Amino acid sequence: MTKKNWPLYEVFVRGKRGLNHVHVGSLHAADDEMALHNARDVYTRRNEGVSIWVVRADHITASSPGEKDPFFAPAGDKVYRHPTFYAIPEDVPHL
Amino acid sequence: MDGLETQFDETIAADQRIEPRDWMPEAYRKTLIRQIAQHAHSEIIGMQPEGNWILRAPSLRRKAILLAKVQDEAGHGMYLYAAAETLGVDREELTEKLIESKQKYSSIFNYPTLTYADIGVIGWLVDGAAICNQVPLCRCSYGPYARAMIRICKEESFHQRQGYELLLAMVNGTDAQREMVQESTNRWWWPSLMMFGPPDADSPNTQQSMAWGIKRHTNDELRQRFVDMTVPQAAALGITLPDPGLVWNEERSAHDYTEPDWTEFKAVIAGSGPCNAQRIAHRRRAHESGSWVREAAVAYAEKQAAKQEAAA
Ligand SMILES: [Fe+2]
Numbered sequence A: 001m002t003k004k005n006w007p008l009y010e011v012f013v014r015g016k017r018g019l020n021h022v023h024v025g026s027l028h029a030a031d032d033e034m035a036l037h038n039a040r041d042v043y044t045r046r047n048e049g050v051s052i053w054v055v056r057a058d059h060i061t062a063s064s065p066g067e068k069d070p071f072f073a074p075a076g077d078k079v080y081r082h083p084t085f086y087a088i089p090e091d092v093p094h095l
Numbered sequence B: 001m002d003g004l005e006t007q008f009d010e011t012i013a014a015d016q017r018i019e020p021r022d023w024m025p026e027a028y029r030k031t032l033i034r035q036i037a038q039h040a041h042s043e044i045i046g047m048q049p050e051g052n053w054i055l056r057a058p059s060l061r062r063k064a065i066l067l068a069k070v071q072d073e074a075g076h077g078m079y080l081y082a083a084a085e086t087l088g089v090d091r092e093e094l095t096e097k098l099i100e101s102k103q104k105y106s107s108i109f110n111y112p113t114l115t116y117a118d119i120g121v122i123g124w125l126v127d128g129a130a131i132c133n134q135v136p137l138c139r140c141s142y143g144p145y146a147r148a149m150i151r152i153c154k155e156e157s158f159h160q161r162q163g164y165e166l167l168l169a170m171v172n173g174t175d176a177q178r179e180m181v182q183e184s185t186n187r188w189w190w191p192s193l194m195m196f197g198p199p200d201a202d203s204p205n206t207q208q209s210m211a212w213g214i215k216r217h218t219n220d221e222l223r224q225r226f227v228d229m230t231v232p233q234a235a236a237l238g239i240t241l242p243d244p245g246l247v248w249n250e251e252r253s254a255h256d257y258t259e260p261d262w263t264e265f266k267a268v269i270a271g272s273g274p275c276n277a278q279r280i281a282h283r284r285r286a287h288e289s290g291s292w293v294r295e296a297a298v299a300y301a302e303k304q305a306a307k308q309e310a311a312a
């Protein structure tokens, strides 16, 4: 029998209500359901999450580091997106 | 190529993390694969000496604790294999290298667990030494390894405390129980000191690993930290550490201690420790007799996927 390895899944966990799912690591499983079960056993043995996403690693499209600069460049010159861009007098409250 | 190398060097110099898709020198990648795989194998093989006592732990409470601890070690192995896989190796391939003795694991797990006190002493000394080694790795320059170590360190503190609590119960018990703890400490002390690796003068890769931000302290620095931490813990148990040369050195503000037997260390690493053959044979058996389960799961997944496709 030819050996077929279980595919790789990336695991994302929502720590608690109100937070985003965050990438915590990866694991191997034969199918989606097993991936969820394994993710629960490997990554949430101490109630680290209230919800888990598993995604086949080969279904993820990522930016490549080689094109890093041009890819993220549009954000680079838009400092006005950040609150610290704006000078506000110190004595104005709640800003 | 030159630009990539400069970028890598600058990232390391700025104490930033290297991530999987970044360019990295081949030697950096190889060093990490070797270290992370060795670390993962240690967690997996490390389940055996303790697993040996799950059925014989004296109460349901102690059984449940030990079971949870051993399960954690399996989890640690999984986090670490996952980190190694981001460097372009396959877990299956690493497991194969382990059972063919082409990759190593920590020498400590080649010693047998002869009495139940060993369970307490392993938690106290072996997990204690592991914590000393692992805390600085949370700042390792390779992102996935550092993040795995943060998860692991959070769990290790339970491991050490359950062991120490177990020993406290025993030293407050009968004379025979106190003797068991002392005898076990006598056996595990020296192998625990060896967990930090050879002395600095005999550790040629340390310099490069430190330059790359993989290692943050030398073997001897970490060993010293462990000795200094352990002395008051032993005193609180009323246990003597089996080293007559262990004394406080006012000038250095640290304990002087006797080096472990490095010839024994080398022999155990080379394969002739008391349990090397048994540990590998057991791991091989578990891997091989589990293969039908892995194959069946693939067959089932394929069948389900085909059904779904037909229904769509
Ligand atoms: Fe561990």
Ligand SMILES: [Fe+2]
Pocket (backbone or CB within 6 Å): B073, B127, B130, B156, B159
């Ligand atoms: Fe542990």
